[in-house]
Amino acid sequence: KAGVTQTPRYLIKTRGQQVTLSCSPISGHRSVSWYQQTPGQGLQFLFEYFSETQRNKGNFPGRFSGRQFSNSRSEMNVSTLELGDSALYLCASSFVQATVSYEQYFGPGTRLTVT
Amino acid sequence: AQSVTQLDSQVPVFEEAPVELRCNYSSSVSVYLFWYVQYPNQGLQLLLKYLSGSTLVKGINGFEAEFNKSQTSFHLRKPSVHISDTAEYFCAVVNAGNMLTFGGGTRLMVKP
Numbered sequence: 001k002a003g004v005t006q007t008p009r010y011l012i013k014t015r016g017q018q019v020t021l022s023c024s025p026i027s028g029h030r031s032v033s034w035y036q037q038t039p040g041q042g043l044q045f046l047f048e049y050f051s052e053t054q055r056n057k058g059n060f061p062g063r064f065s066g067r068q069f070s071n072s073r074s075e076m077n078v079s080t081l082e083l084g085d086s087a088l089y090l091c092a093s094s095f096v097q098a099t100v101s102y103e104q105y106f107g108p109g110t111r112l113t114v115t
Numbered sequence: 116a117q118s119v120t121q122l123d124s125q126v127p128v129f130e131e132a133p134v135e136l137r138c139n140y141s142s143s144v145s146v147y148l149f150w151y152v153q154y155p156n157q158g159l160q161l162l163l164k165y166l167s168g169s170t171l172v173k174g175i176n177g178f179e180a181e182f183n184k185s186q187t188s189f190h191l192r193k194p195s196v197h198i199s200d201t202a203e204y205f206c207a208v209v210n211a212g213n214m215l216t217f218g219g220g221t222r223l224m225v226k227p
Contacts, residue, residue: 004158006158031213033213033214033215035215042217042219042220043205043215043217043220045214045215045216048212048213048214050213055212055213056211056212056213056214058214090158090159092159092215094213102166103149103161103164104161104213104215105161106151106158106159106160106161107158108157108158109157109158
């Protein structure tokens with residue numbers, strides 16, 4: 001099976017702009033989660049989508065949003081970018097059975113740099 | 116919410132020596148624990164998981180971990196490390212709704 005794919009791999013944006021990142025999960029995985037990784041804060045949970053619905057949300061401002069499509073692909077959007085949004089954004093997918101999720105498999109990440 | 120603490124931020128070790136990376140979790144009735152590895156400029160790769168059952172869990176690349184409920188620990192071990200094991204290792208616990216909470220990471224540096 002193909003792994004989790006994320007596009008683009010690298011992105012440079014200017015403060016105030018917005019950005020959309022894309023994630024394609026492993027075939028058959030219906031849960032997609034997003035994480036932000038920075039040197040200062042480490043790995044932090046952004047949100048999780050399952051069957052096109054946001055099931056959980058981490059402690060991030062409303063500028064961070066996401067969605068999931070019927071084929072389980074997911075996008076996350078960050079509006080009004082700030083310098084502090086520079087990070088590696090990781091997407092993870094997992095198999096769900098009877099609402100129980102199992103281990104998460106991560107993509108290679110999108111490295112976002114805000115200047 | 117459950118949390119994990121990785122006690123060492125860096126662990127230097129010589130090639131072919133054994134290594135233990137320490138992880139402690141906050142106590143809970145039931146807990147699902149994971150170890151992930153991250154190589155430079157890559158995502159996270161699942162090394163092993165503890166969901167239930169045997170407390171000794173074997174993973175990929177010769178790693179294993181032992182779930183110790185009384186000590187609330189889930190330490191990662193490898194009897195003989197290679198240069199290629201140089202990476203950052205993360206311990207994680209699942210919280211409600213499939214949210215992974217990670218420790219701060221341990222950088223394993225294998226020296227020749």
